[in-house]
Every structure is written in structure tokens, then in C-alpha cells.
Amino acid sequence: MRVVFVAAEAAPFAKAGGLGDVIGSLPKALSQLGIDVTVFIPRYRGVPSSLPKLGTLRINGGNEIKEVSILQGFLPRSRVPVHFVDFPPYYERAGIYGEGDRDYPDNLTRFAFLCQVAAVASAEFGRLPEIFHVHDWHTALLPLYLRYYGLEAKTVLTIHNLAFQGWFPREAWASLGLSEDLLALAGQGEWRCALRAGIVSAEALTTVSPTYAQEILSDGLGLDEVLRARAADLVGILNGIDTEEWDPEKDEHLWAPYSHHDLRGKALNRRKLCAELGLRGDGPILGMVGRLTEQKGLDLLVAGLDRVMALGVNLVILGTGEARYGEFLRQAEKRWPQRLRALLEFSETWAHRVIAGADFLLMPSRFEPCGLTQLYALRYGAIPIVRAVGGLRDTVADIEDGGNGLVFEDYTAEAMIETIARAVRLWHEAREKVLAIRRRGMQGDYSWKTTAQKYLAVYERVLSR
Ligand code: ADP
Ligand code: GLC
Numbered sequence: 001m002r003v004v005f006v007a008a009e010a011a012p013f014a015k016a017g018g019l020g021d022v023i024g025s026l027p028k029a030l031s032q033l034g035i036d037v038t039v040f041i042p043r044y045r046g047v048p049s050s051l052p053k054l055g056t057l058r059i060n061g062g063n064e065i066k067e068v069s070i071l072q073g074f075l076p077r078s079r080v081p082v083h084f085v086d087f088p089p090y091y092e093r094a095g096i097y098g099e100g101d102r103d104y105p106d107n108l109t110r111f112a113f114l115c116q117v118a119a120v121a122s123a124e125f126g127r128l129p130e131i132f133h134v135h136d137w138h139t140a141l142l143p144l145y146l147r148y149y150g151l152e153a154k155t156v157l158t159i160h161n162l163a164f165q166g167w168f169p170r171e172a173w174a175s176l177g178l179s180e181d182l183l184a185l186a187g188q189g190e191w192r193c194a195l196r197a198g199i200v201s202a203e204a205l206t207t208v209s210p211t212y213a214q215e216i217l218s219d220g221l222g223l224d225e226v227l228r229a230r231a232a233d234l235v236g237i238l239n240g241i242d243t244e245e246w247d248p249e250k251d252e253h254l255w256a257p258y259s260h261h262d263l264r265g266k267a268l269n270r271r272k273l274c275a276e277l278g279l280r281g282d283g284p285i286l287g288m289v290g291r292l293t294e295q296k297g298l299d300l301l302v303a304g305l306d307r308v309m310a311l312g313v314n315l316v317i318l319g320t321g322e323a324r325y326g327e328f329l330r331q332a333e334k335r336w337p338q339r340l341r342a343l344l345e346f347s348e349t350w351a352h353r354v355i356a357g358a359d360f361l362l363m364p365s366r367f368e369p370c371g372l373t374q375l376y377a378l379r380y381g382a383i384p385i386v387r388a389v390g391g392l393r394d395t396v397a398d399i400e401d402g403g404n405g406l407v408f409e410d411y412t413a414e415a416m417i418e419t420i421a422r423a424v425r426l427w428h429e430a431r432e433k434v435l436a437i438r439r440r441g442m443q444g445d446y447s448w449k450t451t452a453q454k455y456l457a458v459y460e461r462v463l464s465r
Contacts, residue, residue, distance in 0.1 A: 025242035029448030043084035111138040137166030140198025157202035166194030208370035209391030210236035240448030253352035260442035273357030287358030292321030297364030304413030
């Protein structure tokens with residue numbers, strides 16, 4: 001079976017969040033199941049233009065012909081080819097989606113072009129795959145281009161985050177080269193929606209956890225009608241993680257390696273984290289790694305920070321995102337100089353270090369399609385404190401129920417603070433228990449092994465129809 005992934009991100013080449021992690025790892029797991037997988041992403045700045053060239057294409061983009069090259073690399077530690085769409089006017093920029101708080105105004109054109117090129121290039125170089133597996137709104141227009149060119153292949157669309165839908169005013173769609181009957185799949189109003197087009201035209205839909213699948217069927221964020229119409233074709237498949245990239249025994253970002261057999265290395269990472277960041281480390285260390293957005297529960301932190309800090313914790317936050325949250329954290333750092341550090345940057349190294357050094361990982365998300373950070377935390381022995389929503393509900397169970405973390409239900413600062421207080425008590429009063437929970441978490445299987453099989457089942461179902 002031949003499958004082509006098309007996406008806006010793939011780690012380590014381009015990553016803004018979990019989408020990049022998934023595209024950088026799931027294809028490797030699928031290829032181990034015997035599937036012939038290729039990944040298409042743009043060649044953004046940062047990926048060398050000196051990579052071997054597979055060929056050049058002339059693409060008819062509405063009112064002009066664009067010449068584009070396809071460069072080839074591989075996902076690290078694999079033979080999975082990555083085809084980079086090289087078109088500097090669209091992709092040779094500082095950001096993936098935008099810069100600062102602003103998206104690039106031509107994102108529809110940029111990502112539609114990615115779809116168009118992936119479709120044409122797959123047909124021209126090598127064999128047309130049986131399946132295109134596309135991800136989020138950026139590549140949801142791919143099935144439209146398949147129809148446009150009369151290419152016989154099926155599409156599977158994975159929704160990683162329904163909050164991002166790709167709405168653009170009617171005039172923005174005019175230059176995509178698509179006919180009106182195809183554009184109508186993106187909606188008939190003054191604004192059209194890329195994700196909608198994918199939802200109505202892909203042969204199968206998946207999302208990244210079983211609970212999120214249910215959640216989006218009960219609240220479709222404006223796409224309720226089209227989602228519910230496809231309910232029978234939608235499955236929630238939990239994300240896995242790249243267990244080589246995230247392995248505390250071999251992690252080169254860390255100060256010391258460790259495993260569940262020998263946690264001395266974790267203690268050392270903790271000490272180093274405190275020393276490097278100037279933290280006292282006298283209470284439990286809570287880590288947070290993620291985009292500073294409403295999704296990640298930053299409002300609970302803003303509302304409850306004084307009470308959280310009064311519990312005697314140390315807090316390390318690594319994140320980039322909305323300026324208002326960054327400013328809040330900068331001020332907070334001044335108020336608790338030896339107890340709170342905010343690293344307002346995107347750093348792979350610090351992401352690994354914070355998770356390795358932390359006693360607990362805080363993820364009070366308002367919504368969370370899957371979440372990978374809590375899985376990294378479990379594997380690194382940082383006990384997750386999460387809100388029971390989306391994929392967090394599917395991956396973390398409360399220790400009161402024999403689980404691997406601490407869980408709260410209500411999206412309120414009070415519920416979060418109560419749960420952090422429970423973690424603090426545990427840390428002071430039940431060290432042995434904490435150690436046992438840590439070890440148990442570290443031994444869980446968060447790999448793609450079982451979940452990649454579920455994608456295979458989706459592909460087989462689509463092909464058998
Ligand atoms: P989302 O995709 O919603 O951002 P996930 O938990 O699925 O959330 O994935 C987030 C990914 O992005 C993780 O790999 C996390 O380590 C990474 N990440 C988020 N913010 C940063 C940052 N500031 N620096 C480094 N890595 C980050
Ligand atoms: C999205 C979601 C996150 C998920 C990731 C990968 O960015 O916000 O919950 O883990 O995609 O599927």
C-alpha cells in the first residue's frame with residue numbers, strides 16, 4: 001500500500017506544535033508495518049536548498065505558471081522520504097504560519113499550493129498513491145485538487161485541532177485555480193472554509209483521540225452539520241510518540257540520562273534545572289511546556305497564580321504565544337524571582353530539560369485534541385496534572401483510581417489549585433508513593449505500535465469500499 005502524507009509541519013524540519021511531532025513520527029511507524037509512505041511538506045527557511053532535487057514542475061496557478069522544485073530528504077533514523085516543496089516566494093520566510101501574533105495574509109494560497117503540488121508531483125514522479133493522508137485545514141483542499149486533475153486516489157483527513165479551520169473571504173479563493181463547483185465544497189457564504197471542504201470530501205476522517213472525536217461531534221465549533229453528517233466515517237485514534245526522540249536513557253538534550261530503574265539522573269536534571277534557572281527547588285517543581293494560548297488553560301493560571309505560588313511550588317514555564325500571557329509571566333517572574341521562571345522561547349532542548357527536571361507537569365487545558373506533552377512527561381517521570389478533556393482524559397487517570405497522574409474536571413482555577421495542592425501534599429508526605437507513580441508512568445507504552453495499526457485499518461477500510 002502506498003500512502004502520501006501532506007502536512008504543514010514535520011519534525012525536525014518544521015515544528016510549531018504537536019502536528020510536527022506526529023508527522024515526524026507516525027510515517028515511520030506505518031513504514032514498519034510495511035506501508036510505503038512519503039511525506040510532503042514545504043521547504044521552509046531552515047531546510048537547506050542544497051538537498052538533492054527530484055525534479056521540477058510547472059504548476060498552473062490560476063493566472064500564472066509557477067515553477068516549483070521538489071527536493072528530497074528523509075525522516076531521521078528512517079528510510080521514509082520527505083519531499084520538500086521548494087517555492088521560496090511562499091515558504092522562504094521566518095515563520096511557518098506567520099510572525100509574532102500575525103498570520104501571513106496569503107496562507108490560503110500558500111497551503112492550497114502545497115496540496116496542488118503534492119497531488120501533481122505524486123502523479124508525475126513515481127506512482128500515484130492509493131491514499132493521501134492530509135492533516136488539518138492546511139492540506140484539507142487536497143481532495144479538491146485530486147478531483148480537479150481527475151486523479152484516482154482516496155483521501156484520509158486527520159483533524160488535529162478543530163479550532164483552526166481556515167476561513168477566508170471569497171475573493172481569496174478566486175486565484176486557486178479551482179472551479180466553482182469544487183470551491184462550493186468549502187461553503188457558499190461570503191467566507192469559505194478549507195477544513196469544511198476536507199470534511200465533506202475526504203473518504204475517511206480521523207481525529208487524535210477517542211474523547212475528542214466525541215467532543216467535536218457534540219460541539220463542532222460551527223462545523224457541526226458537516227461533521228455530524230460524517231459521524232460514521234470519523235474515528236478517534238490516540239497519538240503516539242517518537243520513543244527514540246523522547247527517551248530519557250538516550251536524550252542528548254539532558255544533563256544526565258536516566259531510567260525507571262535508576263532515577264539518580266532525574267534528580268541530577270532537577271538540580272541542574274534549578275541551578276541554571278536560579279530556582280530554589282525547595283518545593284515540588286511544576287513544569288509547563290506549550291503554546292501560550294487560551295487552549296492550554298493559561299487563563300486558569302492567570303486567575304490562580306497567587307494561590308498556586310502560595311502552595312510553595314516552583315514553577316517553570318516554557319512557551320511562546322499570545323503577548324498578553326507572556327507579559328503576565330514576565331511580571332510574575334519579578335514577584336517570585338527564585339520560584340518562577342518563564343522561558344518565552346521555542347527551544348527543543350529546554351522542552352526536554354524542563355520535562356526531565358520537573359516533578360510534575362501541569363496541563364490545565366481548556367480543550368486538548370490529544371496532547372503530547374503529557375505523554376513525554378509520563379515517559380520522563382514528571383507526573384502529569386491535567387484537566388480531564390480530550391486526549392488528556394484518554395491518557396491520564398487519577399492516582400485515586402490507580403492511575404498515572406492527577407486529574408480535575410471543572411475548568412476553574414479552584415479545581416486546578418485543589419489538585420495542585422493534592423500534588424504538593426503528596427510530594428511532601430508520601431515520597432515513596434510519588435516514586436512508585438513516577439516509575440509506573442515511565443513504564444507505560446506511549447509508542448505508535450498499537451495506534452499505527454488503527455490507521456492501517458482506516459486505510460484498508462477506505463480501499464475496500
Ligand atoms: P499542541 O500541538 O496543541 O501545541 P501538543 O502537546 O500536542 O500540543 O504538542 C506540543 C509540542 O510542541 C510538544 O512537542 C512540545 O514539546 C512542543 N512545544 C510547545 N511549545 C514549545 C516551546 N516553547 N519550545 C519547545 N517546544 C515546544
Ligand atoms: C494539535 C492539538 C494537540 C495534538 C496535536 C497533534 O495541535 O492541539 O492536542 O496533540 O495537534 O495531534
